[in-house]
Amino acid sequence: MVDMIQARGLVKNYGKVTALDGLDLDVPEGSVLGLLGPNGAGKTTAVKILTTLLKADAGQAMVAGIDVRDDPQGVRGKIGLSGQFAAVDEYLTGYENLRMVGRLYRLSAKEAGVRARELLERFGLADAADRPSKTYSGGMRRRLDLAGALVANPPVLVLDEPTTGLDPRSRQQMWDVIEELVAGGTTLLLTTQYLEEADMLADNIIVIDHGRAIAQGTSDDLKSQFGQERIDVVVADAHDAAAAAQIVNTVAFGDVTVKDRNISAAISGDGATHLVEVGKAILDAGIPILDLGMRRPTLDDVFLTLTGETASDEEDVA
Amino acid sequence: MSAPRVLIDGWVVAQRNLIKIKRVPEILVFVLISPIMFVVLFAYVFGGAIDAGPGLNYREFLIAGIFAQTVVFGATFTGASLAEDMQKGFIDRFRSLPMSRSAVLVGRTGSDIVYNVISLVVMALTGLLVGWRARGSFFDSVSAFLLLIVFAYAISWVMAYIGLIVPSVDVINNASFMVIMPLTFVSNAFVPLETFPSALQTFAEWNPVSTVTQAVRELFGNVPDGFVAPDAWSLQHPVVYTLIWVGIIVIVFVPLSVRQYVRASAK
Numbered sequence: 001m002v003d004m005i006q007a008r009g010l011v012k013n014y015g016k017v018t019a020l021d022g023l024d025l026d027v028p029e030g031s032v033l034g035l036l037g038p039n040g041a042g043k044t045t046a047v048k049i050l051t052t053l054l055k056a057d058a059g060q061a062m063v064a065g066i067d068v069r070d071d072p073q074g075v076r077g078k079i080g081l082s083g084q085f086a087a088v089d090e091y092l093t094g095y096e097n098l099r100m101v102g103r104l105y106r107l108s109a110k111e112a113g114v115r116a117r118e119l120l121e122r123f124g125l126a127d128a129a130d131r132p133s134k135t136y137s138g139g140m141r142r143r144l145d146l147a148g149a150l151v152a153n154p155p156v157l158v159l160d161e162p163t164t165g166l167d168p169r170s171r172q173q174m175w176d177v178i179e180e181l182v183a184g185g186t187t188l189l190l191t192t193q194y195l196e197e198a199d200m201l202a203d204n205i206i207v208i209d210h211g212r213a214i215a216q217g218t219s220d221d222l223k224s225q226f227g228q229e230r231i232d233v234v235v236a237d238a239h240d241a242a243a244a245a246q247i248v249n250t251v252a253f254g255d256v257t258v259k260d261r262n263i264s265a266a267i268s269g270d271g272a273t274h275l276v277e278v279g280k281a282i283l284d285a286g287i288p289i290l291d292l293g294m295r296r297p298t299l300d301d302v303f304l305t306l307t308g309e310t311a312s313d314e315e316d317v318a
Numbered sequence: 319m320s321a322p323r324v325l326i327d328g329w330v331v332a333q334r335n336l337i338k339i340k341r342v343p344e345i346l347v348f349v350l351i352s353p354i355m356f357v358v359l360f361a362y363v364f365g366g367a368i369d370a371g372p373g374l375n376y377r378e379f380l381i382a383g384i385f386a387q388t389v390v391f392g393a394t395f396t397g398a399s400l401a402e403d404m405q406k407g408f409i410d411r412f413r414s415l416p417m418s419r420s421a422v423l424v425g426r427t428g429s430d431i432v433y434n435v436i437s438l439v440v441m442a443l444t445g446l447l448v449g450w451r452a453r454g455s456f457f458d459s460v461s462a463f464l465l466l467i468v469f470a471y472a473i474s475w476v477m478a479y480i481g482l483i484v485p486s487v488d489v490i491n492n493a494s495f496m497v498i499m500p501l502t503f504v505s506n507a508f509v510p511l512e513t514f515p516s517a518l519q520t521f522a523e524w525n526p527v528s529t530v531t532q533a534v535r536e537l538f539g540n541v542p543d544g545f546v547a548p549d550a551w552s553l554q555h556p557v558v559y560t561l562i563w564v565g566i567i568v569i570v571f572v573p574l575s576v577r578q579y580v581r582a583s584a585k
Contacts, residue, residue: 051414076416087411089334091341096334103330104417132341148411 003062004029004156004187005050010059012045012211019045021211022059027156027189027204032182034202035191038303042211043191044084047160050189051081064156077105080149084161088144090134094125097133098147105152112151119147123177139170143177150181157181158189163197175200195302199223207302214306223297225305229271230295231278233263236288244289247281261290271296324418331412331425335399336432349395349433350440353388357381357441360508361448368509371542381441381450382462382535383507386527388441389434389470390502394494396430396474397481401490404482409582420576427474434470438463453539461557462537469530469560472567479575482582507531511548523550526563532556 005027012020020042027033035043048054050061052072061068064078088097095116102112120129123143128136133144142162149157162178163171178201182188192198198205199219207215207222215222231251235244238261245258251274252265267274275294282289339346361377370379400423403409412422452459477494484490504518505528511519522528533556535541552559 048410053410053413073416076414079414081411081414083407083410087407089338089408091338092334096337100330100334101411101415104327104412104415104421106416 002029002065003027005033005061005063005189007046007050007061008059010046010049010061011057012042012049012054013057019211020049020056020059023208023211023213025189025206025213027187029155029187030185031203032188032190032201034198034205035189035208036193036195036198036205036302037191037208038193041208043208044160045211046208047081047083047158047189047191051079051158052076077152078154079156079158080152080154081158082142082146082149082160082162084164087148088133088136088141091132093130094120094133094136094144095129097144098151101148102151107152115151119150123147124173137170139166139173142166142170142174146174146177156187156189160191161193162190164193171197195297207306209303209306215302222302229297230264230266231271231275232291232293232295233278233282233289234291235261235263235282236290237261240287243285244282244287247285248278250281251278267294324421324424327418327421328424328428331422332429335426335429339432339436345395346433346436349392350437352391353384353437353441354444356387357384357444357448360384364508370510371545373543374541375449377445377449378451378540379510379535380508381445381448382538382540383505383531384445385438385441385466385534386469386505386531387502387507388437389466390473390498390527392430392434392437393470393473393477394491394498395433395477396427397477397479397484397490397494398487399430400426400478400481401484401487404582405486409579413580419580420572423475423478423572423575423579427471427478430474431467431471434467438466450540454537458537458539462534465530465533465537465557465560468564469526472564472571475571475575476567479571479578482575482578501525501527505531520550523548524552526560529553529556529563530560533560 003026005025007023007025010020010023011018023042023046025033025035025046035046037043045054049056050063050068052068052075055069063075066074066078068075089100092100095113098116098119099112102115103109107115117126117129120126123146125140125144125147128140133141136144146159146162149159159178163174166174175197178188178190182201188201190198190201202219204218205216205222206213215225217225231248233244233248235241241258241261241263245256245263248263248265249256251267253268254266256263256265271294275292279292282292357380360380365376365380368376370376400409409422452462454462477490480493481490484493504514504522505525506522507527511522511528514522529552532553536556547554
């Protein structure tokens with residue numbers, strides 16, 4: 001398949017700070033690449049270079065077969081960008097915002113109006129279409145911003161942290177919208193700080209830190225690298241710990257660790273089902289428990305595995 | 319980029335700004351309140367202490383100065399709006415679109431002309447209330463207003479450039495204040511030049527705020543009896559000298575601002 005986005009050796013320095021340090025990436029047509037990393041890892045810088053907002057200090061990038069350096073205006077006609085902060089004019093209505101973007105994508109006034117209504121309908125904003133977007137919730141603004149990126153039906157879509165700062169319900173709505181787009185064959189580059197989000201939406205994931213890819217592969221590849229979901233059991237009486245550990249061992253992937261009353265193990269396959277099985281088996285064995293839970297690996301776990309340090313306290317560069 | 323494209327995209331951007339005037343009339347209130355305060359403050363507080371010349375009421379002398387000051391201060395609005403768009407990521411959205419590279423600035427400065435026209439109308443009405451009259455011909459009065467608008471347009475390109483280089487909206491208000499205060503006060507806008515110490519007087523004579531004020535004052539016929547233009551060439555040919563400045567500012571700041579827009583990107 002053709003690569004709709006291809007970058008080789010992208011480097012960008014802000015003064016003495018290196019935001020990108022030789023990043024390569026490929027996004028085949030119709031696929032989704034998740035660029036996963038903490039704040040300041042260089043995700044936004046990469047997005048800005050690929051969407052012609054910034055010039056790389058070194059390296060090459062092609063979007064839809066067009067070199068971003070040689071023909072940025074050509075690239076702009078092929079991409080839709082929705083950024084970290086919803087670039088929505090709060091005094092304009094949803095309709096006016098989208099119509100304006102449509103006009104700037106060179107649709108005629110009439111086409112831009114029709115397209116705006118269509119997108120508002122599709123993103124569940126039809127009722128709010130003629131209200132100033134100041135009155136919208138955070139989730140609605142993000143959806144409006146995303147709609148803006150889709151006005152011209154671009155073959156390549158770039159979403160920079162589309163759900164950062166959204167509440168769980170709005171996040172879920174955003175995911176639904178994105179999944180629908182992806183099902184429709186859009187090529188998507190997505191940046192995120194959430195492993196869960198990359199897992200759910202992306203075909204391929206690149207983990208970046210300090211401007212460099214430190215791991216890449218499919219979601220499954222990465223999971224087998226970075227540990228699985230884990231089951232944690234806390235028994236009421238430490239004497240029962242060994243017996244409970246044996247039960248946990250039946251679904252464990254690798255070693256079961258026992259410490260006082262705490263039993264913990266990585267599990268493979270369907271975590272939720274295993275959790276229920278383990279819980280039932282422990283109860284059947286008559287072992288009283290204080291707590292039983294499943295933990296999904298987070299970006300922190302990934303970073304802990306890869307770099308030995310947590311991701312959360314990075315300096316915010318880009 | 320073909321000329322029509324700039325104009326079409328610029329008009330789309332300008333429409334956005336004009337919708338805002340309709341939706342947020344408060345913006346206008348703030349734009350207008352300070353010049354009205356200046357009229358009242360100078361006309362009634364300082365006015366009694368300043369001699370505008372034989373046969374000329376100070377208030378009549380003052381209004382041309384306030385006109386010039388208002389349009390210069392008003393230009394800050396151009397810069398502040400751009401700085402805000404930058405901060406909010408709006409400029410990034412525009413820059414990712416296949417639109418003309420100068421349209422955002424053309425649209426912004428263009429729509430700000432409307433603000434200037436509105437504020438000039440309000441100022442003129444305030445002036446009439448405190449006793450100002452346009453004594454020249456109708457054609458002279460129209461020329462005076464046109465000159466003010468053209469001058470304001472040029473200054474708003476300077477502010478556009480400043481708006482694109484400052485990191486936040488707060489900074490632009492302070493930064494532009496530091497430029498605008500000396501320009502408007504070390505001029506003949508509020509007091510006759512003869513009262514200045516000589517070094518300041520030379521600066522004031524060649525200050526374009528003085529010449530635009532002088533031009534407008536003469537066009538409105540707000541000059542004392544037996545008025546003779548000062549020796550400085552700039553004040554003897556205030557319209558020409560002001561237009562030369564307009565030309566220089568446009569030639570320098572339009573490309574500078576567009577270049578800055580192309581490079582600028584929100585952090």
